[in-house]
Amino acid sequence: ETGVTQTPRHLVMGMTNKKSLKCEQHLGHNAMYWYKQSAKKPLELMFVYNFKEQTENNSVPSRFSPECPNSSHLFLHLHTLQPEDSALYLCASSRRSGGALETQYFGPGTRLLVL
């Protein structure tokens, strides 16, 4: 248990559906991240939020829409996804202060299947 939770753990959706992934951290961190993990590929950073402000968007398609209402919660809103978007979506958090304290701690992930 790392102090980062994600819901749902599994999600199956059609290409016309709209769904949201939720991440919550109980570590007092100020930075939160979304990663995508596809089969046979390294983890890919999608978004970074620092004190609720988006500081990184790694050329992610607009069908993925992040939201960070406060430093403890991060959402990923999904709409009109494609089958190739099926993957494990991992959330992470860290402190912003830099140095070793900025180590990222990961949630258990949401396994997404797009039909």
Place this chain on the structure above:
Amino acid sequence: AQTVTQSQPEMSVQEAETVTLSCTYDTSESDYYLFWYKQPPSRQMILVIRQEAYKQQNATENRFSVNFQKAAKSFSLKISDSQLGDAAMYFCAYRSAEGGSARQLTFGSGTQLTVLP
């Protein structure tokens, strides 16, 4: 841009034996951090060990230790007295120490470790 390479897609080790996982990276920066993460079948990404580039001493965490060779840009993970619970995908990761905002991790492609009873 930084890159992280794990040249061993799969490794196996006998229980109680020692195994070393390789990682090399490419960067032009002098200050950075290196990490090993473990991802068991549960898919939870768990931090195993971390190393600050400015520290010459190799990091150790119980049965896990690293061999950090800064000049060679090499960061291998040694697991001693391997246990069945060590079976997992192991990822090497790099993070810059420069800049003031939260910085992204660059991951290698992973090494799947099997522990044989």
